[in-house]
Amino acid sequence: MKKINDVFIIGIDSGYGNIKTANCCFPASVAVYDTEPVFKDNLLVYDGRYYLIGEGHKEFLADKTKDIDYYVLALAAIARELNIRKITSGRVHIAAGLPLTWVSGQRNEFKDYLMQNREVEFSFRGTQYHVEIIGADVFPQGFAAVADRLSEFKGVNMLCDIGNGTMNIMFINDKKPIPGNMFTEKYGTHQCLLAVRENVMRIHHTTVDEAIINRVFRFGTADIKEDYLKTITDTATEYVAGIFQRLREHEYNPELMRLYVLGGGSCLIRNFGVYDENRVTINDDICATAKGYEHLAEVSFIRNGGRL
Amino acid sequence: MTSKRISVRFNLDNPDELKAWEYLHRLKTDSLNKEIISMINASRQNNDLRELLRQTITVALQGMSFQPVEIKSEITESDLAALNFIDSF
Numbered sequence: 500m501k502k503i504n505d506v507f508i509i510g511i512d513s514g515y516g517n518i519k520t521a522n523c524c525f526p527a528s529v530a531v532y533d534t535e536p537v538f539k540d541n542l543l544v545y546d547g548r549y550y551l552i553g554e555g556h557k558e559f560l561a562d563k564t565k566d567i568d569y570y571v572l573a574l575a576a577i578a579r580e581l582n583i584r585k586i587t588s589g590r591v592h593i594a595a596g597l598p599l600t601w602v603s604g605q606r607n608e609f610k611d612y613l614m615q616n617r618e619v620e621f622s623f624r625g626t627q628y629h630v631e632i633i634g635a636d637v638f639p640q641g642f643a644a645v646a647d648r649l650s651e652f653k654g655v656n657m658l659c660d661i662g663n664g665t666m667n668i669m670f671i672n673d674k675k676p677i678p679g680n681m682f683t684e685k686y687g688t689h690q691c692l693l694a695v696r697e698n699v700m701r702i703h704h705t706t707v708d709e710a711i712i713n714r715v716f717r718f719g720t721a722d723i724k725e726d727y728l729k730t731i732t733d734t735a736t737e738y739v740a741g742i743f744q745r746l747r748e749h750e751y752n753p754e755l756m757r758l759y760v761l762g763g764g765s766c767l768i769r770n771f772g773v774y775d776e777n778r779v780t781i782n783d784d785i786c787a788t789a790k791g792y793e794h795l796a797e798v799s800f801i802r803n804g805g806r807l
Numbered sequence: 808m809t810s811k812r813i814s815v816r817f818n819l820d821n822p823d824e825l826k827a828w829e830y831l832h833r834l835k836t837d838s839l840n841k842e843i844i845s846m847i848n849a850s851r852q853n854n855d856l857r858e859l860l861r862q863t864i865t866v867a868l869q870g871m872s873f874q875p876v877e878i879k880s881e882i883t884e885s886d887l888a889a890l891n892f893i894d895s896f
Contacts, residue, residue, distance in 0.1 A: 523824060562821040569847050598824060603896045605855045606896065638857065639893065639896065642889075642892070646886075646889040647885070647886070647889075648883045648885070649888050649889060650883075650884075674885065674888060675892075676888070676889070676892040678892060678896075679893040795889065795890070798882045798886040798889070799893075800892060801881070802882060802883050802886075802887075802890055
């Protein structure tokens with residue numbers, strides 16, 4: 500969270516798997532109740548309804564404005580950031596994003612969605628919040644994470660942001676992003692998770708807890724029997740090979756360009772990919788994009804002579 | 808004249824006590840007695856002053872909250888390239 504004058508700029512990276520802010524990360528899932536639920540951990544109360552943040556499973560929606568979930572998740576993200584500074588009210592400017600190739604088509608709609616109420620009253624984790632949402636910016640995902648360090652991108656660079664739902668690809672050549680050469684593929688880590696489940700069921704006739712799969716993704720191993728681990732790692736290796744195949748389809752040539760990987764899926768490349776470490780950079784800060792949104796909102800503010 | 812006497816024993820196997828013993832014997836003073844009394848009083852004064860400062864700062868900061876104020880004064884060439892790219896959408 501950044502503060503300019505009396506306005507808090509809060510970067511919110513609304514992914515399909517997790518919501519990330521500059522300082523927090525929580526699952527992008529919501530369970531809604533009309534009456535107060537028994538379990539109140541991460542309970543958000545808004546407009547007379549009860550939302551358990553991090554519960555249930557959110558299906559992939561290409562249009563994030565189709566239901567109220569991403570709005571409620573944005574409120575939870577604002578509360579998490581304000582809570583760090585022990586603040587419960589204030590003027591907020593949201594800095595958000597969309598997949599690279601969806602920005603131009605969905606930016607205005609997503610902005611309106613985030614700003615559907617100027618004054619918002621809600622409670623989260625038992626604390627009452629009153630915020631005034633004075634504005635919102637919608638930036639391209641992935642790119643935002645490196646926007647403050649373009650000077651490091653000398654020569655030809657492919658940027659690959661692997662999220663839960665999508666993979667975004669673009670080029671930054673000689674410190675300048677290339678507008679006409681961007682791709683969004685529905686090949687996020689959720690695809691890998693589904694493939695692991697399917698293979699474990701096919702080979703071992705059982706299901707494996709998602710927490711174990713995510714642990715293998717993140718660390719390359721887990722405390723489970725060798726043959727189960729092998730099924731998971733083999734599937735992850737295949738998925739990473741699929742990523743590199745898609746990159747090559749978009750003209751990735753490791754001999755002629757550098758590759759910069761970021762997003763929640765970057766750990767899969769690190770653990771299961773075969774690559775030249777000198778020519779591939781992996782940024783595994785999952786909050787990098789949210790921090791980038793805040794940076795872009797800040798420099799945009801300066802360029803506009805102090806107007807957000 | 809009312810005078811009281813205490814004796815202090817230094818265990819030279821204890822590093823703290825050895826340090827204090829060596830310090831006392833490095834002092835160039837006419838009266839070790841006067842020097843020790845002066846050190847005790849100075850130490851009391853320092854403690855009182857520290858407590859006073861702590862209380863003053865606590866009272867002064869009551870009700871205040873700290874927020875980061877991070878306003879960049881200028882944008883770099885790299886920032887401009889980033890903003891131009893965003894404008895292209």
